[in-house]
Each structure stands twice: as structure tokens, then as C-alpha cells.
Amino acid sequence: MGNLNELTASEAARQIATGEITAVQLMQDCLDRIALREPDVQAWAYIDPAYAMAQARTADEQLQEGKGVGPLHGVPVGIKDIIDTADMPTENGSALFQGRRTNHDATCVAALRAAGAIIMGKTVTTELANLNPSKTRNPHNLDHTPGGSSAGSGAGVADHHIPLALGTQTGGSVIRPASFNGVYGLKPTLGLIPRSGVLMQSHTLDTVGVYGRCVEDLGLIADTLSIYDPADAHSYRGSRGRISDVMAQDPPRTPRFAFLKTPAWDHAEAGAQKAIEDAAQSLGGLCDAQDLPAPWDQVVDFHSIVIGAEDLAYYGKYLEEQPELLSDNIKQRLNAAKEIRADAYINTLIARETINASLEQLLGEYDAVLCLASPGPAPKGFETTGNAVFNGLWTYLGVPCVSLPRLTVDGLPMGLQLVGMRGDEGRLLRTARWLDAKMS
Secondary structure, three states: OOOHOOOEEEEEHHHHHOOOOOHHHHHHHHHHHHHHHHHHHHHEEEEEEHHHHHHHHHHHHHHOOOOOOOOOOEEEEEEOOOOOOOOOOOOOOOOHHHHOOOOOOOOHHHHHHOOEEEEEEOOOOOOOOOOOOOOOOOOOOOOOOOOOOOHHHHHHOOOOOOEEEEEEEOOOOOOOHHHHHOEEEEEEEOOOOOOEEEEOOOOOOOOOEEEEEHHHHOOOOOOOOOOOOOOOOOOOOOOOOHHHHHHOOOOOOOEEEEEEEOHHHOOOOOHHHHHHHHHHHHHHHEEEEEOOOOOOOHHHHHHHHHHHHHHHHHHHHHHHHOHHHHOOHHHHHHHHHHOOOHHHHHHHHHHHHHEEEEEEHHHHOEEEEEOOOOOOOOEEEEOOOOOOOOHHHHHOOOOEEEEEEEEEEOOOEEEEEOOOOOHHHHHHHHHHHHHHHOOO
């Protein structure tokens, strides 16, 4: 067909279900694109084209036999290489886990298979989903970083290798790559998507997120993955109505936005500051500059304390037992975390609910917070994966965030971030769909 790999996941699922295209045709175009671009982009940690095609043939045979068709039937999905897959290696981007295979799927992967999705392969992650840069390049400019730690997932969707991919976020590892690669990304409420079978580095921060090519894609895959996980103490226990149903509705009134510069504002580049201020001003009376009371001013530091302390709890054993298999960046972060005091850590957990209470009060008056998704576009070079300072504060609070690829700075894409109330992904994506259409 030639360009089916450029379809959104929503379009692909509809066309496969109606027989307009086949899963094999879609898979072939995705594989052709990967063969062309993977030597440059390097988004994949593991992919077996023959196995991917065999899965696509099976999907078509099931459709022809009249078997039940799930919402993602025949749609290829990339899986970040810290998420277990029974039929593929999961090496966590680390020499510590080279050659590692499991005999089970992570709960979120099992949910995708149950929905008919094809697990295309494993996308590149940074070492232990942390801060050391990976091999992946930004498809918009190969001299620039794609971000991290979900580098391969963001780049793979952006470069039309796959319509959907899973990532994870502990600092900014879903939203920042979405911003840098110019794709749609959702970091949902903490625990909305199950984490069993996912490498853990921070039990109060780690969040499975998704990438797609439109807001509808995000709702489609989030509905598939939004299931309670009894093995996860932080699994979200609130109402789990269909996100897509709420998202598809017209807003009951014209959405209103609270523009927050956040305590990270001084870290933003001048071009990024102008881009988000122009976006806020374009909304006129629908967007008001706001702020939150103390201890909001310390939220960036609070996230640093939590990620440091919990990283050390989960990864400290590797520092003690096999330091030669860790990068210098990881070792420096873990050693620095040894200085974090227990009272400082406990105080950040107490402050989280205080800040969330004030945020929920603000979101009682507005439909979403509007803010930067990153300090600027993707930096040139590969010394770092970019700064997560505009993401970590929201990860700390456990609230849902979406990045819309609606800003451009210095010729590169940059995301506009919307933030919503915990457990209210439907409203957030409905608001995002409205704003995305307005800015298109």
C-alpha cells in the first residue's frame, strides 16, 4: 500500500475492522519504514520482522473466521524495553540484564494482546530507564536527542515506525520525548495503568504512559490499559468509566485554562517561554495566569528528593554488588542519593497532598492547567536526554498530563502540556481534543 504506517491507530483499527485494509498490509508498511529509517533513528532494542508479520497474518485469519475483534485488532504497538514480554527479551537498557527473558507478559502487555494489538518489538530505553543517554536519535534532526528514558517509543511513533507505543515516566520520560519528537503523549494518573511486570525504580512515581498520533489514539489505548492491578498498592482505585466516551463528548462549556509558569520557569529557554506565552494569549479570556500557594514553590525539590531516595532503594543493590556494570551517571546519582535525610523524604510525602489539594481547588475553576512540556525543543548533541524539570513536578503529584505537538521553536517541535485532576483523564483528553482542534 505504501503509506499505511502513517495512519493513526484509531484509523488503522477502524479500517482493519471494516476490511478496508489488512493487518498484513499495515505491518508490511511499518516494516518497510523501519528497514529504511532504523539505521539512522535506532529506535528498536529488539524486533523480529518475520515474527511481527506472522502475528499480523494470525490477526487477519481471526478476522476472516469471524472471531471477536478487540479495539486494537491488528494494530502494531511498540513496548519500552523495561516492560516484560513473554516472547521477546527485556533487557532494561542495561548490561546488568543483557540476554534477560521472562516467561510472562507484564499486565499492560497482556491487556494489549487481549485487545488484539500486535506487539511489534521492544523500543530503546535509557539505562535502567534513568538519565544516561541511549543510542536513539531524534527523527526531526538526527543531531538532536529524542529525550529519555522512553527514547525509542517517542522516536518510533514520530518516525512512523508504529502508530502506538508504551513508555514510562518517573521524571519526564513520557512527556519530554513526546515534546521533543512532536507526537501526542499521555502520562496518566499514578496507577491508572498497571505496573506489574514493569521495572520499578520509584513506587510513588513510576507511571506507564502512551504515545500516539492524535488525542483519540491516547484515549483508545488508555481505555485498553486502564485496569485495576491488585498486585500494585498504588493501582488507581477510583471510577474507571470509559475515557474515550467522555473524550468524544462536546465540552459542556467552552474550556478554560489556568496558565502556570511553574517554579521551573527560569529553566526555560527564551523561545520556549515566548511560545507558551503566545499560546496562552491566543486563548484570550479563556486562559488566566495563575499560581499556587506554598509549598508549591518547593515542588521541584520535592520531586528530586523522592526520585533520589526511591532510586537508591531499588537500584542501590546494583551499586553495591555490580558497580562495574553501571554507567558513571547512574553511579553518581545513586551515591548522591545517600545524602538524602529520612525526614526530608517523609516531608515530601506529606507536602504532596497539601499541593494536590490546592491544585484540585484550582481545577475546580478551570478545565486544565496549561504549561510548558519541556524547557525548549530537543537539545543538540547526546550528552544528556534533556531537562525533565517541567515534568517531574507533575509526576511527583501523580496527576495526568498530556503533551500536544502544537509548538515550534527554532524549527523543531515542542509540546504544549495540559495537566488535569487525578483520575479525570476523560475530561483532560476532552479538553486536549478541543484545544488541539483550535490550534490546528
